[in-house]
Amino acid sequence: MATNERQPLLRNRTEEARSGVAQIRAHEVTASAQDNPDYPIDHGYVAWMQVVGGFIIFANSWGLPNAFGVFQTYYVDTLMPDQDAASIAWVGSIQLFFTTIGCLPGGMLLDRGYLKSIIAVGTVLEVLGLVLTSFFKSYWAILLSQGVCMGIGSGLLALIPVAVLAMFFEKKRMLATGLASTGASVAGIAYTLSMRSLFISVGFAWAVRILALIILLTNAIAFAVMRLQLQYGSKGSKFGFHHFKDLPYTVFVGAFTLFVASSFVPFFFIQEYALQLGVSKDMAFNLLSIMNAANIFGRFVPNFIADRYGGVNTLLPLSVACIVTMCMLPLATTVSSLIAISIAYGFLSGGVIIIPGPTITDLSPSSAEMGVRLGLAYLVASFGGLLGNPLIGQIKGDGKDAVQNFNGVWFCAAAVMGAGVVALVATRWLKLGSPFTVGRV
Template sequence: MENENTTVSHVLSNSGLQAWLQVAGSFFLFFNSWGIINTFGVFQTYYELTFGHTLSPSSISWIGSIQSFLLMFLGIIAGPLYDAGHFYMLIVAGTFLVVFGFMMTSLCSEYWQIMLAQALCIGIGTGCFNVPSIAILSQYFSTRRGLAIGLAASGSSFGGVVYPVLFRHFQPKIGFGWTTRILAVISLATCLFSLSVMRIRPAVRPRRPLVELAAFREIPYTLFCVAMFFGNIGFFGPLFYVQTYAIQTKIASENLSFYLLPLVNAASVPGRIVPGFLAGIVGPLNLLLSAATLTGVVALSWIGIHNTAGIVLFSLSYGFCTGGLVSLPATTLSSLTPDLTRLGTWIGMYSMICSIASLVGAPLSGALLGESQSYLGLQLFSGATMFLTGVLLLATRISKEGPKMRVKI
């Protein structure tokens, strides 16, 4: 154990071209993992307008839910593979599957075909990116790890802006097929950049099991996983349905409604970078608790929005508040993990637990929406789950450091 920790601490640094190139490489891995997941809202709206007479919103949302499920669930495999030194294998496999999935989606005309190409193929590809994009930064950063992860995680926000805007711009002009192929080319180019600059550092890598149940003896880790389980259940509802809400209630034009999701993701850029910068000062868990609570407030405020200015403000606020829910968990986990050589495995188990929530969250929101097209149940559901996340994160904090509220953690 002493040798392992010595090896890890020896390679940590907080500056230098090589270290910041890892941030740039991770930025584009986030761009092509969570960025793609955050983009599904435009596909949800497009599919509802195209297949709405045969498919319910809940049925369509399963495509995006399976994507997010696979992104996180495959952490249980990708984590130990990363710990064993198979970083490049994961990135190459993910690049192929994401690009291939986009290309196949461009040819789809049936629901089952979209399930195979967009949900399964792209979902598995993004799952190969998730753990490496986070864990590699722990090799290069110590005191500035929160800032590094925040900057890298902002890639998902940029992806969530670039991909929807391009889709909205090109789809009416050149059609769904060629638009999706353009997304595939962008994905390929950005993934190749990551492959060209990212370098994993040698370290002592003992063989790890896929599941390390002893981790759940650590009460803070267990509470943290349960908290983020509920956070992921409520997180995707507004992302998937804010556009259709604006269109169906006619509180915004169809053109503006399509840009609400890019607004959410644009606001999420500072929402991920600022908490990353403050994490070293305030503590990542403290910031994550605040982000979850504020997200619950914003989600419930959706109930009272009935005009264009309100829905735009809601989109910006939700994007900013949820930024920390993506960028801070990895930093928090690194502070809860007693041995950084196990970080990949611990992130993998955490991701597997949250993947189940990601799988059922959006379809549950769609089921609450139902045929009545009343959004009240969906709005209450999103707000309540986020408040519960905040309560459980508070319990995590107390179990780690006791009731002292001024402790940085």
């Protein structure tokens, strides 16, 4: 990384006003903007271009686990039929684990202003992982290339939209983050449909290489448009577990971890469940796309509400509704009921997946600590992503009754999310003094 790129992402504006000491600006800053103390907050061309760049980064980081179901089904049915579904799920979970755990180094580097370098390195690792995957047919090779290499690349990118948008938006922070995060759902739809079609038309190897090219080209756009605020002051927040002395933050991180462990379960297993019910392969593939389409609206409609009432207050009813929906999955045995459940869960889970990030920024006492506190939260939550889907998948039965086979999967995921709801209530209690107190949290 070039030395002239070193520049703190976030600043303490009070300290700046007191000190008046000029600092070297990041090289990402355009010359025309250097005459101003900061880019405009909550409006302006530059701010909304961060939403565009964030949309792309969300699509090519968090959007990839949303599309893993199409790989899961192809690996089980075609490429690795000797492997059971739970073993294949480890590939997606390892990828999700590294995507989440990579947020800590990504957040620390962002605090020091390495925006462009992170995008470049993350993109190279994603593309390399996909290209290597296209040549492999063995389980362990794909686990390392798609799960580890691609996951690390996604992890470096994954925190960028949340942290950067927190700099450019205050009153509209939840909404801006929600709009950008729809990229993950759009990617889940587009990548699922296109990869399924390409697997048939050009084969697995070239389909994966085409996906690598798409990621390379779209990330190049994000590289060009994304910016940092013109920051002064600290050299970035320091890594340390002392942040967990803040009890509301710590308990909320626990809730976030439980949500990560449970919220992706229907995305991973809805296709396999539908196939065991006797649904056609075409319809089973479409269910994941339908779920991701509904997830788009679930990522910005609840966020609009969260800007007014707070992230924790919005997450509570959303997560309870997700639990009810998962418990209703055993009743979905026809195509129409599966479509209805997919739409409902896709919408409700959108907020559960994306609201925790900007909520953590709201729970941070200082803007200069947002990067590392976000990174620490995602570090802990990564273990939920690593263990959730495979362990819950182990509960799946292998009998002839599809509903009985998956009952444990849906109810276990609902129970884990239920524990997250308890942690949300505790967060309100710690923050407001009582879980019943009216207040924005």
